[in-house]
Amino acid sequence: MANGGDQFGLSEPPNSDCMDSPKEAKEEKQSYALDSPASPQTIFSQQGMEGIKVFLHDRDLWTRFDEVGTEMIITKAGRRMFPGYKVKVVGLNPKTKYILLMDIVPGDDHRYKFADNKWSVTGKAEPAMPGRLYVHPDSPATGAHWSRQLVSFQKLKLTNNHLDPFGHIILNSMHKYQPRLHIVKADENNGFGSKNTAFCTHVFPETTFIAVTSYQNHKITQLKIENNPFAKGFRGSDDNELHRMAKLQSKDFPVVPRSAVRQSACPAGSPFSGDGRLVRGSPDCAGSPFSCDNSLNSGSPQELLSAAPYILPRPHLQLSPGYRCPERKAESCSPGNRHHPYKKLFPASSPSECDSYYHPSAYPPPLLPPPPGLSGNPSLAFADSAYSPDVGGQRQACMFAGAETRLEELDGPSWSYSCPLPSAMTPVDPYPSYPPHPHYSSSPQGSRVSAVAHQSSPPQPDHTTHDSYQSQSAGPTSQSSQSMRGRQLSPPPREYPRYTPNPSPPLYHTLETNTHVRCAVPEWSATS
DNA sequence: TCTCACACCTC
DNA sequence: CGAGGTGTGAG
Numbered sequence: 291m292a293n294g295g296d297q298f299g300l301s302e303p304p305n306s307d308c309m310d311s312p313k314e315a316k317e318e319k320q321s322y323a324l325d326s327p328a329s330p331q332t333i334f335s336q337q338g339m340e341g342i343k344v345f346l347h348d349r350d351l352w353t354r355f356d357e358v359g360t361e362m363i364i365t366k367a368g369r370r371m372f373p374g375y376k377v378k379v380v381g382l383n384p385k386t387k388y389i390l391l392m393d394i395v396p397g398d399d400h401r402y403k404f405a406d407n408k409w410s411v412t413g414k415a416e417p418a419m420p421g422r423l424y425v426h427p428d429s430p431a432t433g434a435h436w437s438r439q440l441v442s443f444q445k446l447k448l449t450n451n452h453l454d455p456f457g458h459i460i461l462n463s464m465h466k467y468q469p470r471l472h473i474v475k476a477d478e479n480n481g482f483g484s485k486n487t488a489f490c491t492h493v494f495p496e497t498t499f500i501a502v503t504s505y506q507n508h509k510i511t512q513l514k515i516e517n518n519p520f521a522k523g524f525r526g527s528d529d530n531e532l533h534r535m536a537k538l539q540s541k542d543f544p545v546v547p548r549s550a551v552r553q554s555a556c557p558a559g560s561p562f563s564g565d566g567r568l569v570r571g572s573p574d575c576a577g578s579p580f581s582c583d584n585s586l587n588s589g590s591p592q593e594l595l596s597a598a599p600y601i602l603p604r605p606h607l608q609l610s611p612g613y614r615c616p617e618r619k620a621e622s623c624s625p626g627n628r629h630h631p632y633k634k635l636f637p638a639s640s641p642s643e644c645d646s647y648y649h650p651s652a653y654p655p656p657l658l659p660p661p662p663g664l665s666g667n668p669s670l671a672f673a674d675s676a677y678s679p680d681v682g683g684q685r686q687a688c689m690f691a692g693a694e695t696r697l698e699e700l701d702g703p704s705w706s707y708s709c710p711l712p713s714a715m716t717p718v719d720p721y722p723s724y725p726p727h728p729h730y731s732s733s734p735q736g737s738r739v740s741a742v743a744h745q746s747s748p749p750q751p752d753h754t755t756h757d758s759y760q761s762q763s764a765g766p767t768s769q770s771s772q773s774m775r776g777r778q779l780s781p782p783p784r785e786y787p788r789y790t791p792n793p794s795p796p797l798y799h800t801l802e803t804n805t806h807v808r809c810a811v812p813e814w815s816a817t818s
Numbered sequence: 819t820c821t822c823a824c825a826c827c828t829c
Numbered sequence: 830c831g832a833g834g835t836g837t838g839a840g
Contacts, residue, residue: 363836366821370834450820463819503820504836511836520834523826 338383342473344492347376347440351517352496358509359409360499362467368447368458372518375443375469375497382433387476389429390436392443393421394459397466397498404506412464419452419460423472430476443471450503461501469497 346352351373352360363369375392382388396418403412424446428435449458461467474489505511515524 372835515836518835519828520826521836522828524836 338386339473339475339488339490341381342379342490343381344471344473345378345380346494346497347378348373349494349496352494355510355513356496356498358513359507360497361502361505361507361510362448362461362499363505364448364450364461364463364501364503366449366451366454368449368454368456370444370447371469371499372514375446375471376440377443377471377492378440379436379473382437382473384432384434384437386433387430388433388436389474389476390426390431390441391429391472391474392424392426392446392469393472394448394461394467394469395421397468400466401462402464402466402500404502407507409500409506415465416462419462422457422459424457424459448501450501463501463503466498466500468493468495469499 355373362371379390396415399415400411401413401415402409404410424443426441426443427445428441447456447458448461449456450461450463451458452460454460471492472489473492474487500506505514515521
């Protein structure tokens, strides 16, 4: 399909050492074979964010899921994502400290249903939950640290519990989402949340997924079972499987694995194959919201982050009390940690880069609200101190509430971001209305993605060859234009409203911003 | 749709 | 060994 899943090339990013210097980054890329041909990107961002490149690990695996229509289970207790979100970051200044964090924004404003072996829109999306940010447990850390090994966000958990006290990312079932990675410079001169905060946002279109409470497409179930080590028990070679199933089930009845059943129902090849993704739009992605388009350049940093289409009236962030990131233990994310062994999968894929944009933004990212209390502080403080407490000596990831944004704002050229409400629990306004967007399948052209998110891609005509291994980042200068998948986006530049961090107790890791999200406003108007 | 106890597995 | 990540299938 569009993605070219077929050809993935890249195998994984090497864990190997990456170089820290930006220049080297390129080399690395090559070594990975990633380079995208086209990634011209360009990018630049301010404050030194310009040479940063991010490569999605296991991109081929992500692509396989994406081709079917990725689904991520969300539970009350929190469920990890699979494939895990791991990236290789290059181009960071070895000595500069950065905070890496993720957020997951709505992919559109629709609610989906899975019927007849395919996903289709059933209605309007529910109001987004308070946006939360997952700060990598190693944050803040030097560029050398981040570049040394893969950066894993595997511990991030998704929940459907709107009142989740653990700091997990809250999502709505049957809604489409797009994970995003944000790299925020944490220098002393670059206070988190300050106007000068330099950051860049990277979006990998192939990581888009629909949140579900139970798998809808059996093909996804199978992919999860085949690739997730924790689901090994469900793999089965025939015998095995039946045997096992028999056991599991009450044994009285002969059992046929569910999957088997389903499969039969849906022969491969058929319906699933391609369509699942409708979510993503047409096969070609054309239309898909997540495509890498790039049009970027919006220039405003905000855009980047805010990729979200939502507009926040004022960016404040707050931590929500009570959320401390309790559960997280530090771990693996750190260097040295292990990743799943099973990566075996598809060997090589070619790495291609999608586009990346860099958006450097001077403004604080909408998404990244300054940690409360930090307001004037250097970002470093942010992580170190309260925000990332080390528990037991280990640092844990923290969740912050982010602005809620939607990736696509499709129509709207502009976006804005919302302002966080005071407390996490503050009621969030339902999104008012979204601009109509076409989505997936529908209208390719119409859709625009928000800058950040979608921005993307540099010119890459086809991704065929290169898929996006590299993320699209939004940056002011990024490249523009083209979309890999044929999508277009144009992020409108937006102003960044001032940031007003709300102070909050250091302990909390989770920040929620309540934002109201609103749709983007055309152009700059936004809030500021 | 969603939740839960469960067996099975990784770590 | 124990903690905890998986999908299952009944409810």
